Amino acid sequence: MDSIWYWGIGLMVLFPIVTLLLNEVGYKIGRKDETLLKPIDTFKNFVLPLTALVVVLIYLIGFDRNALSIKILETIIWVMVINAGLAFVNRFFFKSANKDTWRGNVPQLFLDIFRVFLVLLGGAIVLSQVWNIELGGLVTALGLGSFVLGLALQDTLGNLFSGIALVYEQPFSVGDWIKVEEEYGEVVEMNWRAVRIRTREGQLIVIPHLMIGQSVIINFSKPTRVHVIKLNVGFSYNDPPNKVKGALKETCLNTPGILHAPEPEIKVNEYGDSSIIYEIEFAINDFKYHEEITDDFMTRIWYTAKRYQLRIPFPQLTLHRAEDKIAPAQEHDAILAQTVEDLPRFLPIERDNTKELLDGSCIEYYGEKEIVFHQGDPTGSLYVILEGDLELSVKGLNGQQVAVNILHKGDFFGEVALLAGRTSSMTASASTDIRVLKIMSQEVMDMVSRNPRLAFQLDEVMDMRRKRLEKQLDV
Numbered sequence: 188m189d190s191i192w193y194w195g196i197g198l199m200v201l202f203p204i205v206t207l208l209l210n211e212v213g214y215k216i217g218r219k220d221e222t223l224l225k226p227i228d229t230f231k232n233f234v235l236p237l238t239a240l241v242v243v244l245i246y247l248i249g250f251d252r253n254a255l256s257i258k259i260l261e262t263i264i265w266v267m268v269i270n271a272g273l274a275f276v277n278r279f280f281f282k283s284a285n286k287d288t289w290r291g292n293v294p295q296l297f298l299d300i301f302r303v304f305l306v307l308l309g310g311a312i313v314l315s316q317v318w319n320i321e322l323g324g325l326v327t328a329l330g331l332g333s334f335v336l337g338l339a340l341q342d343t344l345g346n347l348f349s350g351i352a353l354v355y356e357q358p359f360s361v362g363d364w365i366k367v368e369e370e371y372g373e374v375v376e377m378n379w380r381a382v383r384i385r386t387r388e389g390q391l392i393v394i395p396h397l398m399i400g401q402s403v404i405i406n407f408s409k410p411t412r413v414h415v416i417k418l419n420v421g422f423s424y425n426d427p428p429n430k431v432k433g434a435l436k437e438t439c440l441n442t443p444g445i446l447h448a449p450e451p452e453i454k455v456n457e458y459g460d461s462s463i464i465y466e467i468e469f470a471i472n473d474f475k476y477h478e479e480i481t482d483d484f485m486t487r488i489w490y491t492a493k494r495y496q497l498r499i500p501f502p503q504l505t506l507h508r509a510e511d512k513i514a515p516a517q518e519h520d521a522i523l524a525q526t527v528e529d530l531p532r533f534l535p536i537e538r539d540n541t542k543e544l545l546d547g548s549c550i551e552y553y554g555e556k557e558i559v560f561h562q563g564d565p566t567g568s569l570y571v572i573l574e575g576d577l578e579l580s581v582k583g584l585n586g587q588q589v590a591v592n593i594l595h596k597g598d599f600f601g602e603v604a605l606l607a608g609r610t611s612s613m614t615a616s617a618s619t620d621i622r623v624l625k626i627m628s629q630e631v632m633d634m635v636s637r638n639p640r641l642a643f644q645l646d647e648v649m650d651m652r653r654k655r656l657e658k659q660l661d662v
Contacts, residue, residue, distance in 0.1 A: 194246040202239050206231060222278055226271035234271070237264050253319075261317045269309035273302055363408035364474045367394055371405075373475065387478065407474035413446065414474040416481060420488060421462030423498035428455055431465060431497060438491045439469050441558060444480035446470040462500045486554060490620070493552035523550055526573065526624055533571050533597045535640040547630035551623050559615040559623070560601070566611050567628040570601045575621030579613045581656060591656055593618065602645045612656065 209231040216223045241260050244250040250257055314320040359365050363374050365384065370392050372384035381395045407414050422431045432453040439451035449470050456466035471480050492499055496519055527541045527548055550573070553559055559570065562581060576595050583589040591613060594600055603609050626634075635642045 191247055194242060198239060198242055198247075202235070205235060209235070220278070223275075226274040229267055229271045234264055234267050237267075258317050262313055265309065265313045265317065269306060272309075273305060276305070277302075358404050359406045359409065363406055365407065366405040367399055367402050370394070371407075412473050413470050414472075414477060415468060415470050416477055418467045418481070418485070419456060419464050420467060420485075421459055421464050421500065422492075423500050424458075424463060426463075426497045428463065428465075430495065431463070434491050434495045434497060435465060435467055435488070438484065438487050439467065442480065442484045442487055443556075444471055444476060445484065446472065487557065490552050490554035490557065519550070523548060526550060530571070530624070533599065534634075534638075535644060536634055536638045543633065544626060544630050547627040549625050551625050553617040553621050553623070555617055555619050557617050559617065560611055562611055562614040564611050566601060566603045566609055568601050569599060569626045569628075569631045570615075571599045571624040571626070572596050573622045573624055576618040577621055577623075578616050578618045579652070580616065581613050588614065592652060599648075602649050613652075 209227060213224060213227040213231065216227065237260055241257060241264070244257060244260075245252055359374055361374050361377060365371065365374060367384075370384065370386070372386040372390075372392060374382060375385050375391070376383040381393050382399060384392050384394065386392060420435070432455075435453045436451055439445050439453075440447060445451065446469070451467065451469035454466045454468070455463060457464040469484075471477060489499075491497070524545060527544050528538070530536060530541050530544070531538050559577070560566075572594055574596060576593060577598075577600065578590055579592045579594065579600065580588040580590045600615055601611070603611060635645070
């Protein structure tokens, strides 16, 4: 009878005190971290009342400790304690961990396995302490069952453990571009069984961990997203290698998306059957855009070859009859001579004086969006547009390029070549594929001295463009 009084008085004193303590702790902790409110509420609203109920039923009313109702109540209490305990462990050991510490770098899969282990451990305690089940026989049965199950699920378990190894080593993560066997794409999901990658064509490929674990993995996004691309291009044996290297390097540096640091490298790779093979090596910011950047670069090579009179030979054996074939240089000179002769159609100069421009002129080709010269570059040449459209622009106050004028066939630009020591006030870029006649500074000065009307026209154009430039900058 005395024990009943002890349990009753203890329950009447401790229950309110513990409840008040949990209320106070929940209020203070909840203001700092709301994630802890739920486990504290679980203890206050469920674990504590159910524990008090069990004490009342057993020690005050006299229920049998082994009664089914008591076992069920104790099992519910243990489940809630385990659940709240898992929440506390997750909060204090992993969620609050700094990413620079080992706790912050623990993979999610390991956390899930650790939680499963704690749940199994709690379940074993419940079975042993509440239900009085001997765990030795259960462990033996589980061991035999696990052996049989392991044989039946050999591939599945192989994928699981390969996945665990991948998660631990972390050779790639979601968002990386990888290549496994012949398939490559962006990693969009990783789970316990497989990795899902999305190709550039939008296809979703599921690769089991077991296959990944047995294959060579190429990660295009690590250790950095900077990716190096190597290409081979052949040029004629008649083209000096240093000239080709300079032209290709210029094309690399002018192609959007190609990094200037590290600097592109151009190397003579091989003397092939019909051409000298050059290896081009450049870096880009993200492998995701390698096809677009490579396409843009390879397109610009054609215009570079035209601009520098370089020849990309056919990959085949070609027989030429010398008496019937016009040399590329002769063909270029003939086109240049005809273009210079037609120059009076575009500029007010005498036809008899055009031949004097041949030595100081050349024809150049530019592809769409290529830069002829930048704002601030030293000037020295006058350009006449023979085909296509060109845009003149300046850098605005916000650092963006602002269009000033669009020029068409027959227009000229670079007129500040008349002013010695001046730099270009605008950037000239091709709006479409263009072909221009480039006249050097000395020839321009000679033309002006012989043609006063040309000097007047150039002065008018410079004045008009200066006013338009001021207007654009004021805007």
